[in-house]
Amino acid sequence: MKLLRAILVRLMTMSVTLIGAAVVVFFVIRVVPGNPIAMMLPPGATEDDVARLTALYGLDKSIIEQFWIWLTGVVQGDFGTSISLRQPVMPLVLGRLPATLELAIFALVIAVVLGGALALTGVRHRETRTETAVDVANGVGLSIPDFLWALILIVLFGVLMPVFHISGRISPSLDLPFVTQFYVFESVARLRFDLWWDLLKHMFMPALALAIPLAAIISQLLKQSLKETMHLDYVTLSRTKGYGENHVILSEALPNAVLPTLTLIGVQFTFLIGGTVIIERLFSYEGLGNMAIDAVINRDLPLIQGIVIVFALLFTLINLAVDMMYALLNPRLRHA
Amino acid sequence: MTAFLTVNNLSAALHGYEQRVLRSVSFSIDTGEVLGLVGESGAGKSMIGKAILGILPSAVDIIEGEILLDGQDLEKMKPADRRRLIGATAALIPQDPLTALNPSRRIEPQITNRLVDILGWTKSAARVRALELLNEVHIDNPERVMASYPHELSGGMRQRVLIASAFAANPKLVVADEPTTALDVTVQKQILRLIRELQARHSTAMVFVTHDLGVVSKVCQRLSVLYGGKIVENSSVADFFDGPKHAYSRALLAATPKYTDPEASLLPVDEAVIEAVAAEVLAADREWRHGG
Structure with a gap:
């Protein structure tokens, strides 16, 4: 009830x-x-x-x-007709949304893994040079915006050492058996790892560019709250029980220290999705953000409206998900 | 009978400083014996407890002396072995029950985790033991408490849980670090009685850190008075309350609030006495520097 x-x-x-x-x-x-x-x-x-x-x-x-x-x-689900593309807005937007979602989720995964690893390393070796190195990495990650990271990555891994693709979502020469627009998920489901690998090689740089600033913020906040938590009495008590540093950090401190970081990730993830607009343009990635820029250039009012509404819906859903996760992880909120 | 815990000539200093925060502290405790460590805030009494349990802050270095736990010198052991020995034979009853339980975990694992992870018990055996202990600390509804989160329990209940957790592995030594300071007066009495009861039943050696001489008279057999990280008087509790030998101890005893005459006893320790004991500590420092 x-x-x-x-x-x-x-x-x-x-x-x-x-x-x-x-x-x-x-x-x-x-x-x-x-x-x-x-x-x-x-x-x-x-x-x-x-x-x-x-x-x-x-x-x-x-x-x-x-x-x-x-x-x-x-x-009633009718968002009108796109002026520039002369097609109904909703199918257009829904056709592009999966590409952006996959990019954003991939970027989020990179950010969480990278930021979490940095924070844990910094705390494990706190008050040593390793922690200073983590702080420097965080500072660099934070002070360069995602679109500049994109350019840096293009120069590094697209031009000087061309290991990743710098343009598009998938190589145009490939035959696509996909029925949905969630190419990455579908390629795994169909066990077509050749396609999956090609998709990742396209997604990696835009995702990394989006992920680096977020990873730095996650690392900074998580390291700070971990360090504060490490001084709390229950952490000290678990040390007297015979636990080593790794266990103390991962099982005692982390579950409590992660809560503020979780809220931050929710807020920052919506910024990250906003960032896809520019990043998709830079990498000619066929997602919603790229479509949004075309829509604005063409003064395609119904299409802009449709894209913005879909983004807004996405943001409210993310906030909902964060609140639910928060309640799940924090027993003090569960019955509230 | 050999002492279970012996602290020999223990000195500690803040990292990079010459000034000592523990000054050649020595004492020993037999099985079943309770030693009170008393002194004002900052006298180093909690620091001793932390040194014994290997949880000194990283800024504090032990610069001299030895801590023998069950005959083994903690300072000479590898960190992992030391942790295991402390975890298996010693336990802490912390000061503040409101912050000493992990807020995101249920009570059961917080009592049983040492048994399962460090001592290798099975989960079910540890659970039986936890229920038994919660009964011992007079918790009426142990099953429900085990399934609760800390925020669902009162301060007194949490301290009972922490006491149960401390005695879970049948420790030979318990360090109680002002275990009643954070509780209100009515609960304090029950908790003291409980600690005394469990200590006697398990014949545990116990270091009882407190600034409350009233508590010492109820719980301890011997006490050491600390000033500035130095023990200024060792005494049996009976002798101490008959008349302490050291002037500082006498002043400390005189400053204990009495319920019969609350106004008269709320006086600070006499300045002349403080100066004298501070001079004594500094003289000992000089002597130590020349000796070492």
Whole structure:
């Protein structure tokens, strides 16, 4: 009963967030100058042509009216038609979403593994040169933004030592047996590891570029909270029981120290997904972010709206997942 | 009878400093005996307990002396062997029950983990032992407590759990580090009685660190008074309360609050006495430097 209530409250706040995002994106992109109709017509089109096309896309109605038409459509799952691609928005967006999700998840995995390993190494060898080295690595990772990391990686592993692909999602010469857009997952499910490997070679650099700053933040915060936890009484008590340093760090300190890091990962993961927009462009990776930039350039209002709503939905779902994980790991919150 | 724990001439200093925080401390404890370590805050009484259990802060170095636990010199052992020996034969009853239990784990593994991981018991045997111990510390509903998380228990209950956990492996030595300071007065009495009861039943050697002479009179047979990391008086409890030999001990005893006359006894220790004992500590330091 209590759980049901909590879920209902949660769904309510989520829908409020989504409606807020819908309102903001709808009005903001209409305030910005630029006319999608002008982008579509060839030079020398008559007034008549402009008026006809404007009416066709409903752009002659008042903004409030347009918003109402769009919102009623969205509620029924109809996000309108892309102006530049002349196809329904939803299938376009859903077709690209898996590529971005796979990239973001891969980046998150790299960030957690890298950041976690750095933090644990730093704590295991605290107050030594190793910890200083970890601090320096964190500082470098944090002070260079993801798109610069992308360029650095392209120069290093795309040009000087070409071991990874610098462009696209998969080599165009390959035959694709896929029925879903989740290529990485499907290639594993079909045991096509040749395709899987090719996908990873394409994904590795954009994912790493996205992951490095996040890894540095994770490492910094986790190391700090681990070091604080290492001084707590229950950690000291477990030392007197005969446990060594590794056990004390991993089983006593880590489960408690990881909680603030988890919240941070949730927030930062949404930033990381935001970062895919630029990174996908740099690597010509055919994901949602790349599509978003095209949509903005073409003033494709319905497509921009659709992409933003999908991103907003993704962000609220991530926040939900983080809260649920937090409750799972922290017994003090479980019955609250 | 040989002493289970012998501390010989133990000196410790902060890393990189010459000034000692423990000054040639020596004492020994037999099986079944309780030694009180008393002194003001910062006198080094907890530091001794930590040194025995191998949990000194990394900034503190032992610079001299030996700690013999069950006849083995801890300082000469490999760290892993030392940890195992301490884990198998000694235990700590910590000061603050609110922070000494891991908040994200249930009570059961926090009592049984030493038995299973360090001493190689089976899980079921350790569980039986834990239930038995929770009965010994007078917890009515041991099954439920074992399945609880620390935040679901009161401070007194948590201290009972920690006492049960300390006695789990039948330790030969227990270090109680001000085990009642963080509890309220009514609970303090019960916990003291409980510690005394378990100590007597298991005939454990015990180091009882406290600043409360009232507690010492109830729990200990002998006591050592510390000032500035130096033992200024060793005495049996009976002799001590008849009349301490050292002026500082007398002042300390006079400063103990009495329920009959609370106002009169809440006086600080006389400054002249402090100066005298500080001078004594410094004189001992000079002598130590010339000797060593």
